[in-house]
Amino acid sequence: MSDDVNSPKHYNVSDLEVITVIEDWGLGFHMGNVLKYVARAESKNKKQDLKKARWYMQRMLDQGAPFPKRESQFYGLLKTWKAELSTREVMQAWGYLDPQSLALVSLIGDVASGNQTESGKIALMISILDHMIGVET
Numbered sequence: 001m002s003d004d005v006n007s008p009k010h011y012n013v014s015d016l017e018v019i020t021v022i023e024d025w026g027l028g029f030h031m032g033n034v035l036k037y038v039a040r041a042e043s044k045n046k047k048q049d050l051k052k053a054r055w056y057m058q059r060m061l062d063q064g065a066p067f068p069k070r071e072s073q074f075y076g077l078l079k080t081w082k083a084e085l086s087t088r089e090v091m092q093a094w095g096y097l098d099p100q101s102l103a104l105v106s107l108i109g110d111v112a113s114g115n116q117t118e119s120g121k122i123a124l125m126i127s128i129l130d131h132m133i134g135v136e137t
Helices: 018-025 029-043 046-062 073-078 087-093 099-113 121-133
Strands: none
Touching (some): 018 099, 029 046, 029 099, 087 099, 099 121
16 A cells, blocks of 8 residues: 555655655755656656756756755754765666656766766756757757
8 A cells, every 4th residue: 555645656666765865865955856856757747747857956046056065054963964875876776767867866966975066067957857858959
C-alpha cells in the first residue's frame, strides 16, 4: 500500500527518495524544487514538471539567489555539513531518468558539492531544460 502523503509514488521510483537527496546535498528552496521536478517528471507530468523546474531555476537567477552551499550558517551551528550521497550514487539510483535529466542531476550535485563552479552552470541547466521542454532558443 502506498502512502500518497508521506511517500508518493512519483518521488519513490527508486530506493532513494528525492527529499533525502535534497536534504543531503543541502539544496535550498529553489534548487530543491528544480531537483524535485526533474526527478519526478518521468513518473508524473513530464512537460509540466520540466516547465516548473525551469521556472524555479529562472526565479533563482532573477532574484540573484546564490546556489546553495552545503556549509550553511544554519547547519554550521548544528554540525559540519558533509553530504553522504555522491552525485554518482544518486545517478545510479535514479537510472530510470532520461540522459538529459541525469545530466541536470549531475550538474546540480557537482555545483552543490563544490566540484564545479556555479558560473555558467545555471545557464547550462536552463538550456538543457529548454531543450527538454521544446523551447526554441
